[in-house]
Amino acid sequence: MCEGVMTLEKVAMVNVCMPLLLCLLVSGWSRSQGEEATLDPRESCEAWMRGVPGTPGSHGPPGRQGREGRPGEAGQSGGRGVKGDRGDPGGSGDGGSRGPRGFPGVQGKAGPAGEDPFSYRSAFSMGLTASTTAVDTPIIFTKVLYNEQRHYDDVSGKFRCFTPGLYYFTFHMTVQGRGVRVGLYLNGRVVTLTLDQYQASDLDQASGGAVLSLTHGDQVWLQVYGAAAAAAGGGGIYADVNNDSTFTGFLLQPHASLWS
Numbered sequence: 001m002c003e004g005v006m007t008l009e010k011v012a013m014v015n016v017c018m019p020l021l022l023c024l025l026v027s028g029w030s031r032s033q034g035e036e037a038t039l040d041p042r043e044s045c046e047a048w049m050r051g052v053p054g055t056p057g058s059h060g061p062p063g064r065q066g067r068e069g070r071p072g073e074a075g076q077s078g079g080r081g082v083k084g085d086r087g088d089p090g091g092s093g094d095g096g097s098r099g100p101r102g103f104p105g106v107q108g109k110a111g112p113a114g115e116d117p118f119s120y121r122s123a124f125s126m127g128l129t130a131s132t133t134a135v136d137t138p139i140i141f142t143k144v145l146y147n148e149q150r151h152y153d154d155v156s157g158k159f160r161c162f163t164p165g166l167y168y169f170t171f172h173m174t175v176q177g178r179g180v181r182v183g184l185y186l187n188g189r190v191v192t193l194t195l196d197q198y199q200a201s202d203l204d205q206a207s208g209g210a211v212l213s214l215t216h217g218d219q220v221w222l223q224v225y226g227a228a229a230a231a232a233g234g235g236g237i238y239a240d241v242n243n244d245s246t247f248t249g250f251l252l253q254p255h256a257s258l259w260s
């Protein structure tokens with residue numbers, strides 16, 4: 001029992017003396033190398049003796065996000081990129097303001113010849129060669145001023161329509177000796193009447209005119225109108241080499257059916 005207690009005391013003595021011995025050895029070695037001892041007698045041996053490095057510790061938790069840094073300097077310009085695909089056409093824009101008037105253009109070529117405006121012709125102009133007293137019968141004009149189409153018949157004294165359309169008819173009569181009433185007739189029906197009341201002078205005039213719409217075969221003529229003229233001895237239509245009585249008519253416009 002006593003031996004066991006003594007053994008424990010010896011072990012404890014050794015554990016205490018070993019560090020002290022190591023300190024003295026190190027201190028003596030340092031002095032032998034010419035180094036001056038800088039030990040503070042107040043510090044323990046553990047303050048200047050270092051142990052064996054320990055194993056690295058585990059990673060700690062992530063730290064808080066730092067403050068935003070200052071903007072960096074501008075980088076260099078990059079090279080030109082590859083040309084992209086062509087985009088879809090855009091919508092129509094608003095109309096712009098009207099520009100200034102340009103210079104006249106070069107005159108174009110002449111176009112093809114159009115339809116002959118005179119493909120339909122009908123006209124006449126006739127006169128009397130002598131005075132007449134005929135009443136209620138067509139006045140027959142035999143002096144030809146124009147009758148190229150021969151649509152006026154100088155035997156019957158009537159104009160006959162061969163080209164349907166609008167026509168203009170006019171007449172001028174020299175009157176002598178008695179009053180006269182001249183009628184323009186269409187197919188036996190009086191269209192206009194012109195009255196001249198002779199006043200015992202040398203010569204009077206009676207004239208008139210009308211626009212008529214005619215169809216193929218219609219007939220137009222002049223004649224002295226009324227029984228009063230017959231009772232007075234007939235009409236006083238006069239003509240000589242110095243005075244004319246004329247009857248004229250011509251086509252103004254063919255009917256649309258001729259152009260279709």
